[in-house]
Amino acid sequence: xxxxxxxxxxxxxxxxxxxxxxxxxxxxxxxxxxVLYIVDSDVYDAYSGDEYVDGHEGPEHGLEDVGEEAIAAxxxxxxxxxxxxxxxxxHGQPPEAIVEFARExxxxxxxxxxxxxxxxxxxxxxxxxxxxxxxxxxxxxxxKTPVES
Numbered sequence: 001x002x003x004x005x006x007x008x009x010x011x012x013x014x015x016x017x018x019x020x021x022x023x024x025x026x027x028x029x030x031x032x033x034x035v036l037y038i039v040d041s042d043v044y045d046a047y048s049g050d051e052y053v054d055g056h057e058g059p060e061h062g063l064e065d066v067g068e069e070a071i072a073a074x075x076x077x078x079x080x081x082x083x084x085x086x087x088x089x090x091h092g093q094p095p096e097a098i099v100e101f102a103r104e105x106x107x108x109x110x111x112x113x114x115x116x117x118x119x120x121x122x123x124x125x126x127x128x129x130x131x132x133x134x135x136x137x138x139x140x141x142x143x144k145t146p147v148e149s
Contacts, residue, residue, distance in 0.1 A: 002029040006107040008036045008098045008132070011070025018113030018143040019074050025111070026083045033085045035074045036101055037067035038094040064089060095131030102138055110140045 007022035009015040026033040040063065071087035078085035090097050102110050114129040133140055 002026075002031045002108045004034060004105060004107040004109075005029075005031045006034045006036060006098075006102050006105065006110045007074065008038070008094075008110065008112050009070050009074060010094075010113075010128075011037065011066060011073070012113075014115045014145045015070075015113040017145050018111050019077065021141070021143045022111045023074075023078050023081055023083055025109075026078065026085075027081045031084075031108070033074075033078050033083050034088060034101075034105055034107060035071050035078070035085060036088045036090065036098060037070050038097045039063045039067055039089065039091045040094055041092050094128045095135060098128070098132050099135040102136065107138060110136060110138060111143065112140065113143050113145060115145055 002025065005022055005026050007015075007019060009019065022033055025031070067089045071089060075085050075087050088101065090101060092100070098110065098112075110132065112129045112132060114127065129142055133142070
């Protein structure tokens with residue numbers, strides 16, 4: 001049923017259950033697992049970078065390092081299950097970049113992790129997961145991770 005599955009990860013604890021689910025699903029279907037980390041352009045565009053002399057020292061490079069580590073951790077786990085896996089690091093606004101990648105890669109399913117928070121948190125302005133759900137035309141599975149209060 002699924003040939004290409006996209007796991008969008010931020011390397012945080014909320015992604016752990018989503019990673020397990022994505023790997024299990026890819027193994028079951030013999031699907032290729034695409035692991036995507038988005039370096040949030042809003043984070044480094046908002047930073048003046050005055051103390052950086054060299055353009056290669058900006059905050060986006062630290063975010064790229066975090067992303068590469070997050071991707072490598074998922075790739076290692078997936079390969080341990082004999083799942084065909086590809087890692088991708090992109091720059092942009094996460095919700096839009098995730099959906100754009102999903103379209104371009106023609107994935108059958110997007111998997112995202114999110115934290116299950118108490119009701120009072122729901123009133124806060126949208127999360128990446130909420131925005132992806134609104135933008136995506138393809139099926140999206142959200143895997144919730146409880147957050148301890």
